[in-house]
Amino acid sequence: MNTLEVMPTERHATNDKNVIQLPYGLLGFERVKNYVLLTRPQEEPFMWFQMVGEAKRAFLVVPPHFVLADYRPDLSELDVAFLELNDPSEAFILNIVTLRGPGEATVNLKGPIVINRRTLIGKQIIPVNAAEYAIRHPLPRS
Amino acid sequence: MLILSRKPGESIIIDGHITVKIMRLEGDVVKVGIEAPIHVPVHRHEVYEEIQKNNQEALAQTVTKLPSLTAKAKPTPPRAVAAKNSSPHAHQH
Numbered sequence: 612m613n614t615l616e617v618m619p620t621e622r623h624a625t626n627d628k629n630v631i632q633l634p635y636g637l638l639g640f641e642r643v644k645n646y647v648l649l650t651r652p653q654e655e656p657f658m659w660f661q662m663v664g665e666a667k668r669a670f671l672v673v674p675p676h677f678v679l680a681d682y683r684p685d686l687s688e689l690d691v692a693f694l695e696l697n698d699p700s701e702a703f704i705l706n707i708v709t710l711r712g713p714g715e716a717t718v719n720l721k722g723p724i725v726i727n728r729r730t731l732i733g734k735q736i737i738p739v740n741a742a743e744y745a746i747r748h749p750l751p752r753s
Numbered sequence: 754m755l756i757l758s759r760k761p762g763e764s765i766i767i768d769g770h771i772t773v774k775i776m777r778l779e780g781d782v783v784k785v786g787i788e789a790p791i792h793v794p795v796h797r798h799e800v801y802e803e804i805q806k807n808n809q810e811a812l813a814q815t816v817t818k819l820p821s822l823t824a825k826a827k828p829t830p831p832r833a834v835a836a837k838n839s840s841p842h843a844h845q846h
Contacts (some may be wrong), residue, residue, distance in 0.1 A: 624798045632766065634792075635794055637808050638801060638804045638805040638808055639804075639805035639806070639808045639809050640808060640812075642791075656822055657819050657822075668812055669812075670808070670811050670812060671811065671819075673822065677822045678822070689791060692791060693791055693792075707807065707808060708811065708820075709807065709810050709811040714820065716819075716820045719804065719807050719808075719811070720806070721800070721803070721804060722800075722804035724809075735804070735808075737796055737797075737800055737801070737804065741800060746803050746807050747807070748841055750820040750822065751820065751822070753820075
């Protein structure tokens, strides 16, 4: 299995001090709780959601409005309370992208990462309306 | 595996702070109510496994060419849904 090792030097954190904390980690990676969001202009709108510490492993992520115009995950009351979202505009959403082959990629719309912009606390949530969205939503071929 | 018999309306308590209640039976569907502290994540098992597997696949990839995307719309904030009445707006403190 090829493991992604990303961290070319030119890739920079949007803000070095802005460590995003996921108290539950990502599903399947519960022990990794701290991430940074890295960007490179030529890769926009894609970004890298990189583990802090660990082996600098990173998930490719994309804000969902680049994929589906009317994407509206419904957050459960528990998730809203956990994330301390006072207003929907505080929620920053990222979806994990999987490259499946040359020019082929899918995005997970069923398990978005929701981050509170104010507190930088996040969680990979399963929205109440998860059934409406695909876990392997195809991206247009490049 | 511990197997307990329960009737609708009856419940099970786990570790003194997680309650699993059999709400009702609807044909071959059992409605289960779960009360757990906010720090205890509760998921449907198959959805949890599906997302876990997808996360692992996403991390195990090699980067080839990134797809090209252009914005389809302005970001729309998520909705918060109350457990019982489905309010279209996030709750306010």
